[in-house]
Amino acid sequence: MKTIMIHEMPNHAGETVRIGGWLANKRSSGKIAFLQLRDGSGFVQGVVVKEVVGEDIFAKAKSMTQESSLYITAEVTVDERSTFGYELQVKEIEVIHEAVDYPITPKEHGTEFLMDHRHLWLRSRKQHAVMKIRDEVIRATYEFFHMNGFVKVDPPILTGSSPEGTSELFKTKYFDEDAFLSQSGQLYMEAAAMALGKVFSFGPTFRAEKSKTRRHLIEFWMIEPEMAFVEFEESLVVQEQYVTHVIQSVLQNCPIELERLDRDLSKLEKIQAPFPRISYDDAIKFLNDNGFDDIKWGEDFGAPHETAIAESYDMPVFITHYPIGIKPFYMQPHPDRDDVVLCADLIAPEGYGEIIGGSERVHDYELMKQRIKEHNLDESAYEWYLDLSKYGAVPHSGFGLGLERTVAWISGVEHVRETIPFPRLLNRLYP
Numbered sequence: 054m055k056t057i058m059i060h061e062m063p064n065h066a067g068e069t070v071r072i073g074g075w076l077a078n079k080r081s082s083g084k085i086a087f088l089q090l091r092d093g094s095g096f097v098q099g100v101v102v103k104e105v106v107g108e109d110i111f112a113k114a115k116s117m118t119q120e121s122s123l124y125i126t127a128e129v130t131v132d133e134r135s136t137f138g139y140e141l142q143v144k145e146i147e148v149i150h151e152a153v154d155y156p157i158t159p160k161e162h163g164t165e166f167l168m169d170h171r172h173l174w175l176r177s178r179k180q181h182a183v184m185k186i187r188d189e190v191i192r193a194t195y196e197f198f199h200m201n202g203f204v205k206v207d208p209p210i211l212t213g214s215s216p217e218g219t220s221e222l223f224k225t226k227y228f229d230e231d232a233f234l235s236q237s238g239q240l241y242m243e244a245a246a247m248a249l250g251k252v253f254s255f256g257p258t259f260r261a262e263k264s265k266t267r268r269h270l271i272e273f274w275m276i277e278p279e280m281a282f283v284e285f286e287e288s289l290v291v292q293e294q295y296v297t298h299v300i301q302s303v304l305q306n307c308p309i310e311l312e313r314l315d316r317d318l319s320k321l322e323k324i325q326a327p328f329p330r331i332s333y334d335d336a337i338k339f340l341n342d343n344g345f346d347d348i349k350w351g352e353d354f355g356a357p358h359e360t361a362i363a364e365s366y367d368m369p370v371f372i373t374h375y376p377i378g379i380k381p382f383y384m385q386p387h388p389d390r391d392d393v394v395l396c397a398d399l400i401a402p403e404g405y406g407e408i409i410g411g412s413e414r415v416h417d418y419e420l421m422k423q424r425i426k427e428h429n430l431d432e433s434a435y436e437w438y439l440d441l442s443k444y445g446a447v448p449h450s451g452f453g454l455g456l457e458r459t460v461a462w463i464s465g466v467e468h469v470r471e472t473i474p475f476p477r478l479l480n481r482l483y484p
Contacts, residue, residue: 056070057072058092059091069129073124074091076118106144121152171484182309185310189303208242211227213231242254243279246279247441251283254277257273257275260273271477272473274456275455277451303321331362331371336372363406375396377393381428382425402462408459416448457472
C-alpha cells in the first residue's frame, strides 16, 4: 500500500492509500463520523461509516481529540462538493499520539493568546493558507529573476555601516568593534551588480523602529535587486513586471488558499503592468485638495496619505520624484531639478501601503562624497562603497520589496504579523 500526502490524492483516485496526519476537527452524525484531517500539504475530509469499519474503529474515530496524530488507511474518492475535490473513505485508523487539552479550539481567541501560541496557531487553516501563499511568492520571485538573467547574491547580515544611517539599527559588539544587524543589503548588492550585472538578494533585515502599526515588523524579509546599466524608468518597468508575475503565479497556484482566506480575486486579477504613476508634487496637491491640509511639500507621507492616494486607483501606483531632503544619500538627483531625486515608492491597493522603494543610484564619485558629507555619515565607513563610483562607475538602479507587506496584500490579511512564521514585534520576542 502506498503512503502519500494529501496534495497527492488527485493522482490516486479510486485507490486505497495510507496518509499520516493530524485531526484538525471532527463531527459525527449517528453512524457516520466526519474527520477533518491535515498533513501539512493540505486539508481533507475523512468519512468513517460505522457499518463499513466496525464498532472499534468507529469508536476510535469518535473519541479522537483535536490535533491527535494518526495514520489513516482509506480509499480516495471524488467529492465535487469540496474545494479540494476529493475525500477519504476511511477503512482503518491508527492513533500515533493523543493530544489532550489542545489550547486553540474552534472558538474565538484573542490576538495576544494566539500570538503566545504562534507555534500552534500556524496549524490553523487560515495560517496554513497564508504560509502557502508566502511560499509561492518566494518561488515566483526566484523564477522571475532567474528567467530575466539575474544572479542570486547573499549580502552580509552583520555590517559596519548602514544605507540609511544607524538610528534605527540593532547594535552589537563584533569582537572589539561595533557592528549592526543589516537594515538592507543594498550597498553590497550594488557592489555585486558591478561584478555580475543584474543581481538580487532575498534575506532577513532588521529595523529598531518603535512602531506598532499593522504594517511594521522588527525582523522582516526583503527582495533587493540591483541592475547595472539600468536607469530609473527602466527599473520601474522591471518592478511592475515582477509584481505582476508574482500576482499571476499566486492566482494560478494557490486557488484553494485564496478561497480559504475569502480573498476577492477580482481585485488581484486586474493587476497587470503597466502601473499608474503620480509625481510627489501632484500627490501633495491631490492630498491638499482632498482634505489633507496637514501635509506640506517636503514632508514624507504617512499611512493615511498613502491610503488616500491608493484609493484613487485599483492598481498599485508609483509615487515618483520625492524631495531630496527626505531620501537617503545614495539616490540620483533629477537631471533638471536639484530638489528631487529619481526614486519611486510603489503603493499597494486596499490600504496596504508601500511595498517597494527604489531609485536610480548616484554613480558620480564627487557627488557621492558630497552626499555622504551632507548626511553626516562617516566617510571612512563607506570607503569601500565609494570605490564603486571611483572605478568603472556606470548608471545603475535597484529596489527593495518587503515580503510580508506583499503577502499581506495578496492574502487580504489585516496585519503583517500573520504573514511571517514567527513575528518579531516591538514587545514580542516569544515564541
